[in-house]
Amino acid sequence: TQLLEQSPQFLSIQEGENLTVYCNSSSVFSSLQWYRQEPGEGPVLLVTVVTGGEVKKLKRLTFQFGDARKDSSLHITAAQPGDTGLYLCNYQLIWGAGTKLIIKP
């Protein structure tokens, strides 16, 4: 059974700090996706990583796919209150446990 282990499950930090969220597995994936969900809304796709070692940047968010395509990370630089939300890694119908991120002003 393919699983995505996501950590941490909860993170509360001050505005301006940096953070990293991890999504790990013992399985190899052809791609991984990261979604963000805000309260009262459905998840929205942030990025898809496809190639081992790939790095994608979305403003202050940096996404990396591991060389072996078993893990991925999301790094946020200088976090803003607008980054608050639930971050989910995903492969098709497999979902990580989610990281609830709160950025305090």
Added chain:
Amino acid sequence: SAVISQKPSRDICQRGTSLTIQCQVDSQVTMMFWYRQQPGQSLTLIATANQGSEATYESGFVIDKFPISRPNLTFSTLTVSNMSPEDSSIYLCSVSILGAGELFFGEGSRLTVL
């Protein structure tokens, strides 16, 4: 892309009653999914609804409890039957568009069972 409308957005229901959630998509899609989510937690897939065939349910979910209809390529309903407080949750409709490589979600239906 796809725009998904879900109704109701929230409801408070009495134990033992049933509630039907509607999901309308602005384009024709092959695959529709129904998820359950506790606030702040990950998504749990209930079933996959394909037009013209019976829904495929995940382990722990049965048709008698969560009947699904999929009358056409733009619409689906999920009914939560004989509700108990344990059914209190957010229910999300999602679609996959061939070639798009991503899932699109409705805003969710927040159900509270008293």
